[in-house]
Amino acid sequence: MKSYIIEGGKKIEGNVRVSGSKNAALPILAATILCPDSNKLYNIPKISDTENTLEILKILGCKIKQNHGKIYVNSRNINTKEIPSELMSKMRSTVILAGAILGRFKEVIFSYPGGCDIGARPIDIHINAFKKLGIEIKEENGYVRCKADKIIGTDINLDFPSVGATENIILATVLADGKTTINNAAMEPEIIDMVKFLRKMGAKIFGEGTNQISIIGVKHLSGTSYNIMPDRIEAGTLLCAAAATGGKIVLSNSNSEHMGAIINKLDECGCQVSCSADKISLSAPKKLKHIEIKTMIYPGFPTDLQQVFTSMMTKSSGTSIIVENIFENRYKFISELRKMGAKIVVEGRTAIVTGKRKLQSAEMICTDLRGGAALVIAAMTAKGISKISNIEYILRGYENFDKKLSSLGAKIRIEDI
Ligand code: EPZ
Numbered sequence: 001m002k003s004y005i006i007e008g009g010k011k012i013e014g015n016v017r018v019s020g021s022k023n024a025a026l027p028i029l030a031a032t033i034l035c036p037d038s039n040k041l042y043n044i045p046k047i048s049d050t051e052n053t054l055e056i057l058k059i060l061g062c063k064i065k066q067n068h069g070k071i072y073v074n075s076r077n078i079n080t081k082e083i084p085s086e087l088m089s090k091m092r093s094t095v096i097l098a099g100a101i102l103g104r105f106k107e108v109i110f111s112y113p114g115g116c117d118i119g120a121r122p123i124d125i126h127i128n129a130f131k132k133l134g135i136e137i138k139e140e141n142g143y144v145r146c147k148a149d150k151i152i153g154t155d156i157n158l159d160f161p162s163v164g165a166t167e168n169i170i171l172a173t174v175l176a177d178g179k180t181t182i183n184n185a186a187m188e189p190e191i192i193d194m195v196k197f198l199r200k201m202g203a204k205i206f207g208e209g210t211n212q213i214s215i216i217g218v219k220h221l222s223g224t225s226y227n228i229m230p231d232r233i234e235a236g237t238l239l240c241a242a243a244a245t246g247g248k249i250v251l252s253n254s255n256s257e258h259m260g261a262i263i264n265k266l267d268e269c270g271c272q273v274s275c276s277a278d279k280i281s282l283s284a285p286k287k288l289k290h291i292e293i294k295t296m297i298y299p300g301f302p303t304d305l306q307q308v309f310t311s312m313m314t315k316s317s318g319t320s321i322i323v324e325n326i327f328e329n330r331y332k333f334i335s336e337l338r339k340m341g342a343k344i345v346v347e348g349r350t351a352i353v354t355g356k357r358k359l360q361s362a363e364m365i366c367t368d369l370r371g372g373a374a375l376v377i378a379a380m381t382a383k384g385i386s387k388i389s390n391i392e393y394i395l396r397g398y399e400n401f402d403k404k405l406s407s408l409g410a411k412i413r414i415e416d417i
Pocket residue numbers: 022023026092093116119120121122123124125126127160161162163164165186303304326327328369370397
């Protein structure tokens with residue numbers, strides 16, 4: 001099991017390049033299944049979620065070549081429509097592989113997805129959409145078997161603007177008969193990135209980034225190349241590392257257009273933030289101001305940065321109020337933060353964070369990907385040496401996290417026992 005050993009009290013200062021977006025790379029890797037040709041992808045982050053997805057693509061019969069951040073995927077010879085359950089259970093995003101396999105072969109078998117324990121994370125919205133598309137669904141013994149002679153485009157109204165369900169419907173209908181319209185679609189930038197890739201392959205999709213997306217089925221797609229967008233959640237995490245430790249940082253390969261709500265909250269905390277081209281600069285104030293945060297669908301404040309901000313607010317000048325509106329169980333990490341002396345009261349979806357806390361080092365256990373990053377930030381602000389175990393969660397979503405933080409002045413290393 002791997003752990004981080006972190007000596008707190010160091011300021012985060014310097015320049016760092018943001019990696020490609022995990023949540024864009026995963027649907028784009030899934031989308032390569034749709035095209036019996038070779039695709040070349042740049043800026044795919046080297047993290048366990050992308051490694052696992054590439055492993056699944058190989059098991060499905062895809063030919064994969066990787067060198068220096070370039071990934072070639074040739075999906076011509078896919079020879080099975082069943083996603084291996086042992087890999088399905090490792091992460092949530094595998095469910096969008098199902099949409100891609102369905103889109104090309106009109107048949108798929110998969111087990112219920114795994115992923116971080118931040119809520120029930122059902123897939124009812126995905127399944128209901130597949131049924132609307134004329135796909136026959138059999139759910140038995142933990143497996144979902146989908147089959148259709150043809151996928152017929154139709155209007156689909158989502159109960160909730162689910163990111164994964166929006167991606168899945170697009171993947172399942174780019175090669176369908178006729179037009180599909182998704183109403184109440186998710187608007188996240190990662191969906192726009194996937195659509196741009198699909199359009200380069202020849203897909204006919206309109207309205208991405210709005211709450212109504214239309215897909216007109218085409219007969220086939222052809223191979224292309226694509227450069228994955230920067231990871232806005234990693235960018236926000238690194239900005240908070242500097243803000244929480246009283247430092248200053250310059251991010252490169254970042255896109256501030258995707259980060260309005262995040263930058264607004266950093267500004268409210270008293271940070272000096274400036275953006276130009278692909279750079280975002282932040283200087284921390286002497287004392288962070290307390291704030292209120294409500295997580296929302298995009299372009300509202302992203303749930304994926306709630307935990308990092310909650311952790312940072314233990315340093316602020318007063319009491320902060322955090323409301324988590326997207327996932328029902330995204331405060332598990334707080335019990336670990338309390339081991340460092342954090343004073344946080346959780347009432348349902350609301351966390352009340354007392355500021356001015358001088359956190360002490362502690363031994364903690366990661367509970368999930370973004371909660372783990374929140375523990376790292378807390379440990380960097382605490383006096384003494386902390387140990388965070390189960391960091392396999394963090395390695396799922398942050399590329400070279402310890403190396404990047406070390407290059408910015410943090411005292412952090414991996415212990416593997
Ligand atoms: C994507 O997850 C992201 N993951 C998540 O990032 C992100 O937090 C989430 O979108 C919201 O922005 C990837 O892109 C791989 P949802 P997804 O479907 O698609 C409920 C990270 O840390 N729901 O928009 O799973 C669900 O339970 C991860 O990088 C249903 O009820 O999110 C949740 O409460 C964590 N039924 C809410 O909707 C469904 O069929 C949002 O889920 C689907 C979702």
